[in-house]
Amino acid sequence: MIIPCPFCGPRDxxxxxxxxxxxxxxxxxDPAASDQSSWNAFVYDRTNPAxxxxxxxxxxxxxxxxxxxxxxxxxxxxxxVTMPGAKA
Amino acid sequence: MAExxxxxxxxxxxxxxxxxxxxxxxxxxxxxxDVIIIGGGGHGLSTAYYLASEFGIRNVAVLEKGWVGSGNxxxxxxxxxxxxxxxxxxxFYEHSMKLWENLSHELNYNVMFSxxxxxNLFHTPAQxxxxxxRGNAMILQGVDARFVRPPELKRRVPALNLSxxxxxxxxxxxxxxxxxxxxxxxxxxxxxxxxxxxxxxxxENCEVTGFVxxxxxxxxxxTSRGRIHARKVAAAVAGSTSRVMAxxxxxxxPIESHVLQAFVTExxxxxxxxxxxxxGGHLYISQSDKxxxxxxxxxxxxxxxxxxxxxxxxxxxxxxxxxxxxxxxKLRLLRSWGGIMDMSMDGSPIIAKGPLPGLYLNxxxxxxxxxATPASGxxxxxxxxxxxxxxxxAPFTLDRFHRGYVIDEKGQGATPWKH
Numbered sequence: 107m108i109i110p111c112p113f114c115g116p117r118d119x120x121x122x123x124x125x126x127x128x129x130x131x132x133x134x135x136d137p138a139a140s141d142q143s144s145w146n147a148f149v150y151d152r153t154n155p156a157x158x159x160x161x162x163x164x165x166x167x168x169x170x171x172x173x174x175x176x177x178x179x180x181x182x183x184x185x186x187v188t189m190p191g192a193k194a
Numbered sequence: 195m196a197e198x199x200x201x202x203x204x205x206x207x208x209x210x211x212x213x214x215x216x217x218x219x220x221x222x223x224x225x226x227x228d229v230i231i232i233g234g235g236g237h238g239l240s241t242a243y244y245l246a247s248e249f250g251i252r253n254v255a256v257l258e259k260g261w262v263g264s265g266n267x268x269x270x271x272x273x274x275x276x277x278x279x280x281x282x283x284x285x286f287y288e289h290s291m292k293l294w295e296n297l298s299h300e301l302n303y304n305v306m307f308s309x310x311x312x313x314n315l316f317h318t319p320a321q322x323x324x325x326x327x328r329g330n331a332m333i334l335q336g337v338d339a340r341f342v343r344p345p346e347l348k349r350r351v352p353a354l355n356l357s358x359x360x361x362x363x364x365x366x367x368x369x370x371x372x373x374x375x376x377x378x379x380x381x382x383x384x385x386x387x388x389x390x391x392x393x394x395x396x397x398e399n400c401e402v403t404g405f406v407x408x409x410x411x412x413x414x415x416x417t418s419r420g421r422i423h424a425r426k427v428a429a430a431v432a433g434s435t436s437r438v439m440a441x442x443x444x445x446x447x448p449i450e451s452h453v454l455q456a457f458v459t460e461x462x463x464x465x466x467x468x469x470x471x472x473x474g475g476h477l478y479i480s481q482s483d484k485x486x487x488x489x490x491x492x493x494x495x496x497x498x499x500x501x502x503x504x505x506x507x508x509x510x511x512x513x514x515x516x517x518x519x520x521x522x523x524k525l526r527l528l529r530s531w532g533g534i535m536d537m538s539m540d541g542s543p544i545i546a547k548g549p550l551p552g553l554y555l556n557x558x559x560x561x562x563x564x565x566a567t568p569a570s571g572x573x574x575x576x577x578x579x580x581x582x583x584x585x586x587x588a589p590f591t592l593d594r595f596h597r598g599y600v601i602d603e604k605g606q607g608a609t610p611w612k613h
Contacts (some may be wrong), residue, residue, distance in 0.1 A: 107301070107504045111228045120506040124611060127450075143596065145533040150595040151446035151540045156438035159225050180499045 107182050112189075113169045121167035127152055128160040128174045130191065156180055162190060196302045198270050199390075217383055218262070221401045223548025226423035229578060231430060232402050232438060236267035236378075236564065237556055238430040239319035239385035239396070239423055240571025241578070242357035243301075246392035248572065249579035251257045254394045255424075257417060259401040263382035266432050268563040268580045269533035271456050273469055273478060275312050275373035276337055279328045282589035282601040283542060284335040289586050290569030291337075291372060303384030306377035306483065312469040313342055313369045314349070315518075321473055325368040332370070342367040353465055356448050362474030362518060375469065375480050381567055405442040405553075412442065412552035428554040428578050430570075433499065433534025435557040444549050447557075448539040448595045450610040453498040453532045454490065454561050455507055459525040461485030470518065476516035485524065489515060493535060493561065495611045503532045535561050540600035541613035545573050547585040554578050555592060556567060 107119040125131070130152060135144040159179045164172050176186035196202070197215075201517050204249075206213055229245060231238045234256045245251040268397045276287035276292050298305050316325045329339035343366050344356050356364055386396055399420070406414035406421060414423035431438045433451045466481040479489035491511035494503045510532065516523055538544065538558030543566065559566065573587035583590070589601055595608075606612045 118506070119504050120509075126609070126611075127497075133488040147446065150446070150448040152436075152450050153446055154436050154450050154497065156451070159497050161497065177496075180495045182498065182500055182504075 109163065109173075109184060110187055111165050111171070111173065113171055114165060114188055117165070117168055121165060121168040122167060123164045125162040125164055126158065126170065128162045129153075131162055132190075158185065195497060198302050205610045209366070210297065217387040218396045221395040221397060222420050223247065223255060223257075223400065223417070223419055224395065225379045226414070227335055227395070227598045228253040228376070228424065229426045230254075230422060230424040231256045231428045232415065233265075233429065233431040234262045234386070234396060234398065235265045235430065235432060236385070236567040237559075237570045237574070238433070239382055239389060241428065241430060241449055241556070241565050241574045242389040242394045242495075242571075243385045243392070243394075244575035245579060246389055246394055250577050251579055251598075252393035254389070255422065256389065256394060256396045257400045257402055257422075258396070258398045261398050262386050262396060266533045266535075266563060267382045267457065267567070268379055269531060270378055271478060271480070272375045272378045272482075272487050272564065273312065273373070273480065274307065274376055275340065275469075276565070276567040277312065277314070277328065277368070277370040277373065277580060278603060280333050280601055280603055281335070283603060284332065284337060284568055286573070286586045287592070288335070288337050289572070290566050293568035293572060294376065294565075295372075297376075297384070301384035301388045302378060303387060304377075305373065305380045305384055307375070308373050308483075309374040310468045311369055311371045311482075312373035312471065313367035313547055314471045314473060315364050315367045316473045317365055319365070322365055329368050338370055338372050340369050340371065342369045342520065350468065351466065351470060353521055354470070355483070355518055355520055362517075364600055366469075367590055371372055371471065375482075376585075377483075378564060381595035385571070385583055402438060402441065407442075410551050410552050413603045423477070426554060426578055428574065429554065430556040430574065431561060432536050432557070432563065435536045435555070439549070439555075442550060442553065449558055450537050451499055452493045452533050452535050452537045452611055453500055453502040453503045455511070456488070456490040457480075457529055457530045457531045458510075458528050459487040459522070460528050462487075462525065472518050474516050474517065475510070477511060477518070479515065482600070486528065487525065493537070493611060499534055501534060503530075535559070537610035539608040539610055540602040541604055541606065541610075543570070544592050545570060545577060545589050545590045546592045547577060547581065548592055560610075
């Protein structure tokens with residue numbers, strides 16, 4: 107699998123570290139105000155789709171940036187790479 | 195007379211081997227069953243077998259999308275062991291081991307269960323302490339365990355690199371002598387035949403496309419071969435758990451699907467008569483009766499339903515094989531393949547009622563599902579038949595994550611790609 111890093115260009119999978127479901131990470135409950143059940147859901151529950159999946163990867167062996175990547179979990183094809191938090 | 199015996203071989207030879215029955219029928223689905231099991235893999239078939247043989251429920255259908263044994267039951271590295279640390283896991287896997295020890299006889303089907311032992315190597319003093327702790331925990335829970343030191347390792351695993359010059363020199367190993375390997379396809383076929391002969395309908399090429407519900411109650415399934423009703427519907431679909439549960443409106447589960455690769459070399463003369471695991475990384479290797487070396491390592495480490503992996507793990511696993519067994523560099527790799535693991539958030543399985551009334555779930559096997567096949571089916575059948583778990587699977591609930599009762603053998607937390 108080749109991941110197109112917007113800063114370093116197309117690079118091999120082995121340079122990247124996987125950090126998990128991007129939509130789940132972005133939906134972290136407010137640490138001050140949230141209740142136990144939404145924290146449990148955030149920590150443990152996943153949609154785990156077969157198809158397009160938004161996920162965070164770190165280019166650990168390159169620019170060390172965190173990237174938000176939309177990747178198809180059936181074909182491994184990558185359709186979108188952005189910075190986390192950036193507006194689509 | 196047993197269906198398969200020396201006598202039946204002679205008898206059938208005399209009649210030109212024309213009278214053998216197929217191992218299972220190819221029935222048309224009936225309109226309704228007492229229990230429908232989704233998934234004709236090892237766990238689904240063993241569940242059907244024990245429902246019929248132990249719990250007297252024979253009006254059962256096993257629905258399989260492809261063909262029997264086409265999923266992870268035919269893709270694993272065939273290792274059977276019960277060398278766990280935590281109280282929630284050990285009684286369950288030891289029950290499985292005891293079922294394995296009698297399985298060929300029970301099924302009248304040679305599953306080629308070979309108790310050749312497993313040796314988990316350790317490479318640092320800290321790791322030695324950790325293995326001693328696990329070994330002691332096993333012994334306290336009635337499981338066999340012993341330490342193996344380099345002089346014995348040299349005798350028993352002659353190909354092993356015991357030189358002090360390796361990156362992580364071998365200091366010794368923790369052995370479970372009763373562990374071993376089994377012929378994985380035979381396990382599926384044996385359970386399939388055993389279930390079939392007790393009246394279970396095994397329906398292949400029948401994909402579940404939806405659930406029939408009355409309110410919350412699940413009352414059947416829609417399939418590619420029509421609607422089938424059932425009083426109880428049980429899912430044992432491994433890496434497809436999230437997909438199948440989504441059909442029932444369950445969109446979030448404590449599971450991620452990941453790809454695990456396995457490898458097999460050309461056949462060579464016997465050179466490794468036990469299972470060896472590498473503690474400096476993650477590798478498990480054994481030699482099949484055919485002579486091939488069968489091995490695997492870590493999952494690829496990202497969500498995948500692809501049933502094929504990527505090259506970094508291939509390189510990683512090969513380097514570990516050569517670290518332990520330099521002589522294997524001369525072997526040619528015949529095949530590699532991938533299977534989809536249902537990685538749970540604590541690395542332990544789920545065998546429970548729910549998440550809807552009338553629905554039962556068997557999932558979260560990570561990459562340890564094969565050794566659990568007998569006990570998983572046995573406990574799942576108990577849960578389905580009695581509507582309550584057996585004490586062996588009582589800890590494996592679906593709601594344990596939200597209640598704070600995780601069984602995290604590796605202490606890794608909710609990062610399923612690291613379990």
